[in-house]
Amino acid sequence: MYLERINEPADLRALDHDELDALAGEIRDFIVAAVSETGGHLGSNLGAVELSLALHRVFDSPTDAIMWDTGHQAYVHKLVTGRRTQFEQLRQEGGLSGYPSREESRHDHIENSHASTVLSYAYGMAVARDTGTDDHRHIVAVIGDGAMTGGMAYEAINNLGHGKRRVIIVLNDNGRSYAPTVSNLAANVQGADEHEAHPSFTDRVTDKLSHALTDIRLNPVYVRRQRRLEDFLASLPAVGPQAEKAVEGFKAGVREFLQPPSFFEALGVRYTGPVDGHNIDELEQAFHNAIELSAEGPIVVHVLTQKGRGYSPAEDDDEKHLHDAPVFDPMTGPPKAVPTGYTQAFAEGVIKAAERDDRIVAITAAMPGPTGLLPFQEHFPKRFFDVGIAEQHAVAGAAGMAMGGLRPFVAIYSTFLSRAWDQVVYDVALHRLPVVFCLDRAGITGPDGASHHGVYDMALLSKVPGMRVLAPSSAQELHQMIDDAATLSDDGPVVIRYPRGSARQVADDQVGSGLSARQVQAGDGTLCILAVGRMLEFAEKAAAALAESGIDTTVWDVRSCAPLDPAMITDAATHRAIVTVEDGVRDGGIGMMIADQVGAIAPAVPVASLGTPTQFIPHGDPKTIMARLGLDTDGIVLAARAVLDPDV
Ligand SMILES: Cc1ncc(C[n+]2csc(CCOP(=O)(O)OP(=O)(O)O)c2C)c(N)n1
Ligand SMILES: CC(=O)[C@@H](O)[C@H](O)COP(=O)(O)O
Ligand SMILES: [Mg+2]
Numbered sequence: 001m002y003l004e005r006i007n008e009p010a011d012l013r014a015l016d017h018d019e020l021d022a023l024a025g026e027i028r029d030f031i032v033a034a035v036s037e038t039g040g041h042l043g044s045n046l047g048a049v050e051l052s053l054a055l056h057r058v059f060d061s062p063t064d065a066i067m068w069d070t071g072h073q074a075y076v077h078k079l080v081t082g083r084r085t086q087f088e089q090l091r092q093e094g095g096l097s098g099y100p101s102r103e104e105s106r107h108d109h110i111e112n113s114h115a116s117t118v119l120s121y122a123y124g125m126a127v128a129r130d131t132g133t134d135d136h137r138h139i140v141a142v143i144g145d146g147a148m149t150g151g152m153a154y155e156a157i158n159n160l161g162h163g164k165r166r167v168i169i170v171l172n173d174n175g176r177s178y179a180p181t182v183s184n185l186a187a188n189v190q191g192a193d194e195h196e197a198h199p200s201f202t203d204r205v206t207d208k209l210s211h212a213l214t215d216i217r218l219n220p221v222y223v224r225r226q227r228r229l230e231d232f233l234a235s236l237p238a239v240g241p242q243a244e245k246a247v248e249g250f251k252a253g254v255r256e257f258l259q260p261p262s263f264f265e266a267l268g269v270r271y272t273g274p275v276d277g278h279n280i281d282e283l284e285q286a287f288h289n290a291i292e293l294s295a296e297g298p299i300v301v302h303v304l305t306q307k308g309r310g311y312s313p314a315e316d317d318d319e320k321h322l323h324d325a326p327v328f329d330p331m332t333g334p335p336k337a338v339p340t341g342y343t344q345a346f347a348e349g350v351i352k353a354a355e356r357d358d359r360i361v362a363i364t365a366a367m368p369g370p371t372g373l374l375p376f377q378e379h380f381p382k383r384f385f386d387v388g389i390a391e392q393h394a395v396a397g398a399a400g401m402a403m404g405g406l407r408p409f410v411a412i413y414s415t416f417l418s419r420a421w422d423q424v425v426y427d428v429a430l431h432r433l434p435v436v437f438c439l440d441r442a443g444i445t446g447p448d449g450a451s452h453h454g455v456y457d458m459a460l461l462s463k464v465p466g467m468r469v470l471a472p473s474s475a476q477e478l479h480q481m482i483d484d485a486a487t488l489s490d491d492g493p494v495v496i497r498y499p500r501g502s503a504r505q506v507a508d509d510q511v512g513s514g515l516s517a518r519q520v521q522a523g524d525g526t527l528c529i530l531a532v533g534r535m536l537e538f539a540e541k542a543a544a545a546l547a548e549s550g551i552d553t554t555v556w557d558v559r560s561c562a563p564l565d566p567a568m569i570t571d572a573a574t575h576r577a578i579v580t581v582e583d584g585v586r587d588g589g590i591g592m593m594i595a596d597q598v599g600a601i602a603p604a605v606p607v608a609s610l611g612t613p614t615q616f617i618p619h620g621d622p623k624t625i626m627a628r629l630g631l632d633t634d635g636i637v638l639a640a641r642a643v644l645d646p647d648v
Contacts, residue, residue, distance in 0.1 A: 002026060007082050009056035009107075020280050024049045028310040031075055034087040036330040039447065040098050043308040043321035044073035044144070047174050047277070051142070051303060052076035054283035055170070058291070059138055062106040065125055069118035069143040071099035071110060072324075073172070081107040091447040093620035098448060113451045114419060115389045116150025118143050119169065123156050126165040138291065142170045146177030146366055149388030161268025164297035168290050169269070171300050172277065174307040177366035177389060178320040264300045273302025278309065319369050339372040342498040345475035346438055347372030349482035350409050351379050357486055358383075359407040363398055365391045371411035371440055391416050395423035395435075402433035407489060410435060414442040414454025414497055421460065424493075429464045434489035437461075438482075442471075442497035443534065443583030444612065444631075446622035455612045457497050458532070458584040462562035462593065466492040468515060469561040471533030471582075475503035476511045477559070484514055499534050499583065500622070512557065517565035523554040527640055528575040530568065532558045532582035532590055535631065539581060542636035551640070561590045564597060573602035577643040579610065581636055583626065586611030608643040610635060 002023040005011055015023060027049050035042045053076070055066055061081070068074045078096070079087075083104065089095025100108035110121055122141035129135045147153060148171060160167055175181060262271035270293060275286045283303065290299045308314025308321035313333025315321065320337070328334035339347045354360040354376065361383040362376045368386055377384040387394045391412055398408035417424065417439060428435045442454040462469050468488055472478040478498055485494040512518035517530075520540060527546065531539035536557045543553040554575060556568050561582075572578050578598060580591030591609025598605055610630055617625060626632050630639065 003030060003079070003084065006080050006084070009061055009080055012053060012057045012080060017281050020050075020053055024053065024280075025310070027053075027076055027079060030079065030084075030087070032311050032330050034075075034090055035325055036328050037088070038090040038092060039326045039328075040090050040324065041072040041075070042311070042325045043176075043314045043317070043323045044174075045075040046309050046311055046314055047305040047307045047321075048073045048142075048172060049076050049309070050278045050280045050283060051170070051172060051305060052080065054280050054287060055140065055142070056080050057280075058284050058287040059140055064138040064140060065109055065122075066107070066140045067109045067118050067121055067125075067142065068100055069110075069141070069147040070115045071113055073142075073144070074100050074108075077107065078105070081105055091449075091619050093624055097619055099451075111449075111451065113448060114416065115147040116143075116152040118147070119153050119156030119160065119167075122167045122169070123159050123163070123165060126160075126167050127163075130165070138168060138294070139166070140168045140170060142172055144177075145171065145173040145175060145181045146389050149177070149181060149366065150390055151392055157264065157267050157269055160298040161264075164268065166294050167298045168287070168294050169298060169300045170287075171273070171302045172305055173274065173302060174277075174305045174321075176307045176321060176323075178323050178369050179366065179386060181366075181388065262300075268297065270297065270299040271302065272299065274304040275301060277303040277305035319374070337369060339375075341501050341503040342472070342475065342478055343370070343372040343440055345478040345503055346411070346440065346482070346498070347375050349479045350411075350438070351376055352479075353409070353482050353486050354380055354383065357407060359405065360486065361385065361401060361406050361408050363387060363394050363401075363408055363410045365389055365394045365412055365416065367411075367413070371413070371438075373411050391420040392423050395420040396427045398435045399423070399427040399431065399433050402428070402435050403431070407486065408435050409438055411438045411440065413452075414439040414457045415445075415452050418456060424461070424467075425464050428493050429467050432466050432492035435493045436482075436485045436489050437493065437495040439495060439497040441500045443499040444617065444622045444625050444629075445500045446625065447619050449619035450616035453612070453617055454497070454499075455583070455585045455617070457495065458561050458582060458590050459588040461495050462590060463588075464493075467562060468492070468494045470494065470496045470515075470559060471561055472496065472498055473504065473531070473533055473536035473557050473559070474506040474510070476506050476508065477557075478503065480511050480513060481559075488515070497533070504534070504537055512559050515560040515563060515565065517559050517568035518557040519568070519571070520555040520557055521553070523575075524552040525574060526553070526576050527551055527644060528554040528556065528572045528578045529636065529640070530556045530558050530572060530578065530580045530591075530594055532561060532580075532584070535581040535583055538631070538633045538636055541633040542640065545633065545637050546640055551644070553640070558590065558594075562593075564590075564593060569594065569597045570601070573598045573605055575605065577640075578605060578607040579636060579639050579643060580607065581610040581631065581639075583631055584611055585614060587614045606643050606646070608639045610639055 003026040031045050086096040091098045099113050102108050118141040122139045126139045264271040276282050286301050290301050293299050325334045362373050363385045364371050364373050366389045368374050398410050401408045439457055445452045461467050470481045472481050481496045488494050529539045539555050543555050546553050580594050582590050589611045595607035
């Protein structure tokens with residue numbers, strides 16, 4: 001067993017390549033076993049095994065910074081940097097994070113799980129390094145082909161190229177985000193046409209021509225000779241410049257013939273590849289050469305990997321190569337991922353809406369499966385758009401579609417809509433465009449940690465002029481809200497936000513409509529609980545618990561967070577005390593808006609607002625996190641008793 005001997009990257013350098021290949025096999029078995037126990041990211045990590053080993057053999061982390069875009073593919077990095085024994089607690093409360101964590105290790109840098117950021121970090125760290133005089137450490141940024149479809153990546157590439165920053169970019173191209181990436185970069189580089197845009201892994205690696213070219217272009221001996229020839233020619237009087245031009249022209253002709261200059265080189269970033277991402281020897285050679293060539297400026301090493309490599313249930317999963325997986329039986333692999341709960345309700349509802357209105361189109365930012373849009377794509381292939389990991393473009397694109405007479409439904413996780421805040425406000429709302437935002441994973445999501453909880457959407461979006469913000473308390477309410485949004489959007493944008501996981505099922509008479517709140521039960525005027533979305537279920541249970549001690553509670557399902565229903569505000573203001581509860585940030589949240597409006601008509605009525613704190617909330621089990629924050633039945637009961645009898 002080699003894995004047990006690896007406690008830090010230096011231990012990798014004692015192994016020969018046969019031992020490294022054996023270690024890679026052990027690591028794959030370890031990751032499958034670990035993820036099968038706790039759930040987590042699988043396909044991406046299985047594809048990054050050899051890449052991670054080669055990086056940690058060639059570069060000297062943490063002196064050299066090895067940074068991972070998105071970070072979901074950093075399990076091997078964690079394994080070889082001393083955290084093997086912590087994987088039993090992967091993504092558990094207080095356990096190992098599923099992403100790099102600065103608290104866990106000096107080898108970790110970026111904790112944010114939002115994609116397409118790593119090149120900007122690399123740029124910034126290179127600038128900081130270069131302000132010093134003797135700092136020669138390497139800045140290595142690993143970015144996936146999916147993350148490369150995010151606009152930020154191009155902003156950074158542009159700056160890196162023009163700034164000639166000494167950064168090594170490792171483009172980990174497995175041809176996929178969840179779905180196949182918009183274009184397979186390897187094919188694009190060689191100008192292959194569309195039908196080759198997603199060649200098999202083997203095809204992608206065995207293109208010997210570009211392979212051979214890589215050797216030439218990467219080999220520093222070739223580069224040094226080329227430079228000596230250029231210097232010699234330039235030194236020749238008279239004929240020198242012409243001869244030099246002739247050599248340049250010849251080289252350009254060779255390059256043009258063999259391989260069109262890549263996108264990267266057009267921006268001043270040297271490109272080389274593709275390299276076989278599962279051949280450690282080849283990877284190490286490529287990285288050593290890149291170190292030499294990076295003296296002149298940034299270089300991309302294009303690495304081809306296979307998502308899910310080495311575990312057939314992942315290799316054979318056409319939808320997402322087991323990008324992530326729940327707890328599962330490693331012998332058989334997890335069952336096929338199908339939408340459940342609110343995601344399933346959205347998947348069904350948006351199809352029904354589109355059947356009724358042919359203006360309706362659906363947009364995803366590289367997450368057709370997790371957002372529930374795969375069935376929509378099957379029903380309406382020409383009305384479905386996957387724009388890549390490009391939320392800003394998705395939203396501004398939706399604005400364009402709406403201006404053109406379409407009715408776009410934009411399906412984006414709550415947390416990822418943060419990326420497109422500017423476009424939501426000034427491209428959609430400013431023009432009062434009929435765009436419907438369907439935000440899955442709103443509220444506390446759990447295992448993916450601080451940058452995945454969807455806790456800001458209500459507080460922020462309720463402040464956008466003309467924006468309607470709806471929060472369903474059941475699957476049936478979500479269906480209703482999708483129907484209503486299709487017409488409400490005549491007057492401008494609508495947001496529907498709903499949580500990860502199971503959805504409450506209710507009878508048709510327990511569903512509201514439009515922008516009205518729904519009174520679930522009427523009390524005797526003592527206490528009024530106003531609940532947002534999934535919190536209604538806890539509010540009803542709290543009311544039942546309070547009834548046992550003689551407190552007769554009114555309960556409202558808020559439904560429309562913006563605008564708030566005036567009838568609900570007026571009724572709440574007639575009570576002795578009010579509790580509001582939402583699974584979003586309390587500061588500036590819906591509860592505070594309710595308190596503000598009640599205060600305007602009944603300033604003496606106390607309002608206790610429950611919500612998430614203005615803090616980053618670490619990963620863990622969502623129910624445990626919500627209980628800890630008082631966002632459950634007991635928390636509501638406690639708040640009710642306190643607001644009724646503050647002296648108790
Ligand atoms: C801004 C943003 N949008 C969406 C996601 C969700 N997401 C996580 S990983 C992933 C796919 C990443 O693809 P790639 O960069 O190619 O990495 P791979 O999983 O293929 O290794 C997506 C869309 C995200 N993390 N950040
Ligand atoms: C990094 C990544 O893939 C995230 O988008 C996350 O893992 C999604 O998790 P769920 O789809 O399980 O909410
Ligand atoms: Mg990928």
